Amino acid sequence: MTEIMHNETVDTLLNRRSIRKFKPEPIDDSIIATLETVAQHAASSQFLNDWSAIRISDPAVKRKLAEFGHQPYIADAPLLYVFVLDEHRNASIAAAKGVDTHADAFTLTGSYRFSQAQNDAAFALHAMETAAYSLGLGCVILGSILNDVDGLIDVLHLPEYTYPLLGLAIGKPDQEPALKPRMPRSMQFFENAYPADDAAVLEPLAAFDEEVHQYYDLRNTERPVDAFSDQIAKNAVADMTGRTVGEPAARQGFRLDR
Ligand SMILES: Cc1cc2nc3c(=O)[nH]c(=O)nc-3n(C[C@H](O)[C@H](O)[C@H](O)COP(=O)(O)O)c2cc1C
Structure with missing residues (x-):
């Protein structure tokens, strides 16, 4: 079998595993600034930068997200983000340039942009996650908060043309899980x-x-x-009621049939 190469970046990625227990220590502002800036440097389809992230510092909101996810450790995350597909900002910018954002010609709300915005947000989240591990922190990505998409949209006041993608909990690891195997x-x-x-x-x-x-x-x-x-x-047969995208995305103004 061909040996793989190693350097600090490769080893950071190879040693990545989800961390679900964090030391109750706050994260420095300089680390937060670093992680957020790294996320902004991820690639972005058509340079539309069509994602945003909401930093959740209010313990009550953290608890609400833990409730949605049925995962108590979400409430204990020293640093917690929800990454969001965001065509709201672009719609405002385009409207200021005279674009009619409710006309059929407005395509930022169509299925292609929805899927590319989803990619952009995921790349940004992944860049942040990798940077966090490289700084000795641990993370867990959170799809569970989408158990109640409408509740999440409500709690975060997500406006028209936005949609929640994933959460990311970050902190100093307080556990050492084994690396999970990967398929050949x-x-x-x-x-x-x-x-x-x-x-x-x-x-x-x-x-x-x-x-x-x-x-x-x-x-x-x-x-x-x-x-x-x-x-x-x-x-393959898990109940996904509540996590389906079509109806809540339509309520957020997306037209995924286009
Ligand atoms: C899109 C996505 C959603 C996930 N959602 C959750 C989640 O809600 N809760 C959780 O504990 N882990 C979640 N995970 C972590 C996965 O369970 C984990 O990455 C996978 O089991 C592999 O384990 P590892 O990260 O330790 O290698 C999620 C991962 C991804 C990529």
Whole structure:
């Protein structure tokens, strides 16, 4: 097997694992300024910069987000962000230039921009996450806050043409979880085209299932986690009511059918 190369950046990324318990210590302003500036330097589709992030410092709002996510550790995050797809700012800027933002010709609210704004926000979040790890901090990304999208939109006062993407909790780690295994590269990286032979791609799956089953999640140390295949099968039929995007996005002014 080809050996991989190492440097500080590569090792930061290879050692990244979600941290869900934080020391109750505040994060310095200089770190906050660094993380936010790094996030702003991520790539942005068409330079539209169509994302924003809301820093949640109010303990009551943190508790509300923990309630939405059914994850108490959200309330304990010393630094907490919600990244948001944001065409509201661009709509205001365009309107000031005379663009009619409610006309059919206005495309910032269509499905393409929605998906690209989602990418932009995720790249920014990931840049912030990597910078945080490089500074000795730990993070967990939070999709769970989307359990109640309408509640989240309400609590954060998200205006027309915005939509919440993900939360990011950051702090000094107060736990040392093991690195979670990843599937063999051959199952995830293909050459030139998607392979036709599913069975060949999935050949290493049984061994990977076993490897994942050896992993203990610190959220439940009583038993090893389910095999990867079992996790996929379970998630494949998970109830996503409340997390669906179509209707709340339409209420926020997006037209995802366009
Ligand atoms: C989009 C996204 C949403 C996630 N949402 C949550 C979440 O709500 N709560 C949580 O504890 N972890 C969440 N995670 C973390 C994943 O569970 C975690 O990254 C995955 O199990 C791999 O583990 P690792 O990060 O330790 O390598 C999320 C990760 C991503 C990328």
